[in-house]
Every structure is written in C-alpha cells, then in structure tokens.
Amino acid sequence: MMKVVRDGSNVGFNVRAYRQPHELRLRTKMDAPDSGFRLPCTCPFKEETTLKIAFSALLLTCLTTIALAGENPVGFRSSTLADAHNDRTLEMVVWYPSATTAATQLIGDDVVFVGASAVRDAPPAAGKHPLLVLSHGYRGNWSNQIWLASALAHRGYIVAAINHPGSTTHDRSPKAAAQLWQRPVDVSRAIDGVTAQPEKFGLVANDRIAVVGHSLGGWTALEIVGARFDPDRFAHDCKTHPQLASCSVYGKMNPASTSEAKTALAADLRDERVTAVVTLDLGLSRGMTDESLAALPVPTLVIAAGVPSHDLPAELESANLAKRLPPASSRYVEISDASHFSFLSVCKPGAEAMLEEEVPGDGIICRDGDGNGARPRDLIQQQVTSLIAEFLQSSIYKENSL
Numbered sequence: 001m002m003k004v005v006r007d008g009s010n011v012g013f014n015v016r017a018y019r020q021p022h023e024l025r026l027r028t029k030m031d032a033p034d035s036g037f038r039l040p041c042t043c044p045f046k047e048e049t050t051l052k053i054a055f056s057a058l059l060l061t062c063l064t065t066i067a068l069a070g071e072n073p074v075g076f077r078s079s080t081l082a083d084a085h086n087d088r089t090l091e092m093v094v095w096y097p098s099a100t101t102a103a104t105q106l107i108g109d110d111v112v113f114v115g116a117s118a119v120r121d122a123p124p125a126a127g128k129h130p131l132l133v134l135s136h137g138y139r140g141n142w143s144n145q146i147w148l149a150s151a152l153a154h155r156g157y158i159v160a161a162i163n164h165p166g167s168t169t170h171d172r173s174p175k176a177a178a179q180l181w182q183r184p185v186d187v188s189r190a191i192d193g194v195t196a197q198p199e200k201f202g203l204v205a206n207d208r209i210a211v212v213g214h215s216l217g218g219w220t221a222l223e224i225v226g227a228r229f230d231p232d233r234f235a236h237d238c239k240t241h242p243q244l245a246s247c248s249v250y251g252k253m254n255p256a257s258t259s260e261a262k263t264a265l266a267a268d269l270r271d272e273r274v275t276a277v278v279t280l281d282l283g284l285s286r287g288m289t290d291e292s293l294a295a296l297p298v299p300t301l302v303i304a305a306g307v308p309s310h311d312l313p314a315e316l317e318s319a320n321l322a323k324r325l326p327p328a329s330s331r332y333v334e335i336s337d338a339s340h341f342s343f344l345s346v347c348k349p350g351a352e353a354m355l356e357e358e359v360p361g362d363g364i365i366c367r368d369g370d371g372n373g374a375r376p377r378d379l380i381q382q383q384v385t386s387l388i389a390e391f392l393q394s395s396i397y398k399e400n401s402l
Contacts, residue, residue, distance in 0.1 A: 072097075073104050074153040075122030077200055081162075081193045088182060091163040092190055093142050095153035096202045097125040107150075108143035112355065112366075113345035115143075116150035124158075124202030130392070131204045133190050134161040135183065137215025137283075138249050141169040144344050145214060145280075147378075151385045158202050160190045167216065167253070180255035184224040184269040187211055191273060210276040210392055214343045216249070218282020222321075225277050225298045226270040227288045231256035234287025245311040246283040274298065275396050278388050280343045281305045283312070285321040293324040299395035300325055303384060305343075306336035307369045329395075333387055337369030338380050346377045 075098035081090040100122040109115025142161035149159040166176025213221035238247035256262040278301040304318035322332035347366035356363035
C-alpha cells in the first residue's frame with residue numbers, strides 16, 4: 001500500500017477538497033457542544049436516515065470507547081488568540097499529555113465524522129514535550145485531523161490546531177482569505193500561545209517544534225520553514241495547467257490583487273523555531289521557487305495520496321515538490337490506496353449516503369481507494385501516524401532527549 005520514491009507518481013488532489021462536508025446544512029464538528037462554537041442545526045435529512053445514522057454512530061462510539069479504555073487519557077482545551085493589530089482572532093484547540101484520571105468525553109464527534117476521546121481542561125503532565133501545530137486545508141477546520149492530534153498526544157506530543165480566518169469552515173471572509181500570507185503567521189501565533197501557557201498545555205521543548213499541514217495547510221507548513229512563493233510564477237503556471245484545483249482555489253482567494261499583496265505573499269515568512277515539517281497531499285507548491293526549496297533548512301516529510309486525481313496529476317504537486325527538496329533531509333511517501341480525503345477524520349457508517357442525499361457528489365469525502373487490497377480509512381491513518389512519528393523521532397526528536 002505504500003511506495004517510497006523520489007520521483008513519484010499518482011498523487012491525488014481533487015477539487016472537492018475545497019468543498020468540505022462542513023458546508024452542508026448539518027451539525028458539524030464546529031457546531032458540536034464539545035467544540036465551544038455552536039451554530040443552529042438545520043438538518044434536512046429524512047427521519048429514517050437520521051435514526052440509522054444515530055444507531056450506527058452510537059455503536060461506533062461504544063467500540064471506540066472500549067478501544068481507548070486502556071490508554072492514558074489526554075487533555076483538551078479550546079482557546080481564543082486575540083489580534084489587536086490585524087483584527088485576525090484565532091480559534092485554537094490543544095491536545096496534550098495529562099496524568100488525569102477523570103472521565104473522558106468525545107471531542108469533535110458529529111453525524112458524519114468520528115471524534116476522539118479526551119478530558120476537557122485536564123491538568124497537563126509534568127516534563128517537557130515536543131509541540132506540533134496542525135494547519136487545515138481550504139475551508140477546513142481544526143477538527144479535520146483530530147485523529148492525528150489524538151494519536152500524537154497519546155505519544156507525548158502537545159498538538160495545537162487552529163482555524164485560519166477566511167479559509168475555514170465558518171469564516172469565509174474574502175478579505176481574510178486574500179491575506180494568504182497570514183496563514184504561516186497564524187501558526188507562529190499558535191506557537192506563541194502554547195509556549196506562553198505551560199500551566200494550561202504543558203511545558204514545550206522549544207527545540208522540538210514541528211508543523212503538519214493538509215492540502216493548503218501543506219503550503220502553510222512549507223512557508224513557515226523558508227519556502228518562498230512567487231505569485232508571477234504561479235500565475236504563469238496556471239495558464240499552462242488551468243484545470244488544477246490549486247489554480248481555481250487561488251483564483252477564489254485572489255491573494256495577489258495589489259502590488260502590496262504580492263510583496264507580502266512573496267516575503268520570507270520563516271519561523272526559525274520550527275524544526276521539521278510534514279505535508280499531507282498539499283496544494284500550491286508549484287508557485288514556490290526552486291531556490292528556496294533546494295535550500296529548505298529543516299527535515300521534510302511529503303506524504304501523497306496515491307489514488308489518481310484529474311484535478312492534480314501526480315507529477316504536478318507532491319511528487320514535483322519532492323524532486324525539488326534536498327534529498328538528504330527529505331522523504332517522499334506515496335500511499336496507493338489513500339485519496340485526498342483519507343487525511344480527514346473517519347466517516348461514520350451511513351455518512352456517505354447521507355451526504356449524497358443532501359448534495360449529490362459530496363459523499364466523495366468519505367471515499368478512499370477502491371479495488372482489491374484497499375484498506376479502510378482508519379488503517380490508512382494508522383500508517384500515516386506511524387510515518388509521521390517515526391520521521392520526527394529519527395530526524396529531530398531523539399528518544400534520549402525527551
């Protein structure tokens with residue numbers, strides 16, 4: 001199921017990555033009581049369908065709870081990071097190691113996606129811990145990679161995730177979305193917010209900070225370690241490849257509409273505190289300069305979806321990026337039965353049919369690879385978690401230094 005190559009093939013990136021299920025009229029993770037951000041629920045689904053989903057969800061929740069019963073619980077806190085200068089308030093959540101014995105609750109669980117267990121506002125565990133910040137894709141949100149956050153928190157990481165204003169599920173402000181260069185700044189602010197509050201999240205090992213990004217979040221992760229984006233290069237490339245999802249999304253955000261915006265987008269946005277990055281089926285990398293990628297100063301793991309996609313052929317994104325990174329400090333992994341949506345949370349039984357009933361075509365977010373040997377999403381995500389943990393351990397998080 002996994003192919004490790006430097007020149008790569010079959011990297012999937014579907015335009016529907018930018019049409020998240022959270023856009024549907026249903027109670028999503030950001031609307032759920034445990035998230036701290038509640039919106040009205042206007043579910044239009046038939047009663048029979050809803051009851052079937054509810055029963056299946058209850059069964060899956062029970063099985064998940066049993067599976068986690070033997071693990072040490074992790075803490076979970078939600079926070080708001082104010083911004084007096086740019087009017088860009090950030091919603092941030094943090095998973096962290098804890099020695100609590102309190103009862104857990106499901107975080108980010110909704111009618112479509114499976115959540116993860118944690119103890120809300122638990123006291124953090126003693127000692128220093130590596131920090132990992134998650135950056136979601138276009139119109140995604142902090143809960144998209146909750147499966148990864150929970151797994152790594154159980155392995156001793158403090159994991160923060162933020163909603164990027166303008167390109168998140170319930171904030172699509174055109175003005176905020178156009179400020180694409182603010183995404184790496186958001187990540188830096190999250191690092192500031194976690195490291196400044198050890199009493200809430202635990203003490204961060206300041207020399208062990210990493211960023212993981214999915215889709216547009218992968219672009220964000222590379223930018224924060226020194227990759228430089230050239231708006232003119234990308235615009236020219238999109239004339240050659242207008243079918244690409246990256247080009248259509250870039251056009252919607254319109255981040256280079258003025259000379260000032262182009263300058264900000266092309267600036268050096270590096271945060272030297274970040275010492276490793278991981279990209280998950282990223283987008284927009286074709287606009288990054290060869291020179292900046294060849295000189296990228298930190299270890300980089302590029303994970304690609306191997307299920308073919310018309311909207312972003314293999315050679316045009318993750319595999320292309322991998323060719324331009326320093327061979328000695330980068331690794332490219334292609335997972336043949338993973339789709340672009342395999343990096344979102346596991347869908348509940350019946351969720352795909354429910355999504356299709358609401359908006360035909362949206363059930364794609366619950367689909368992974370098909371055919372003989374294709375695995376369920378939870379097994380793909382176990383592999384991804386192991387790849388990331390092993391990469392970080394071998395590159396910068398030495399066991400004897402924790």
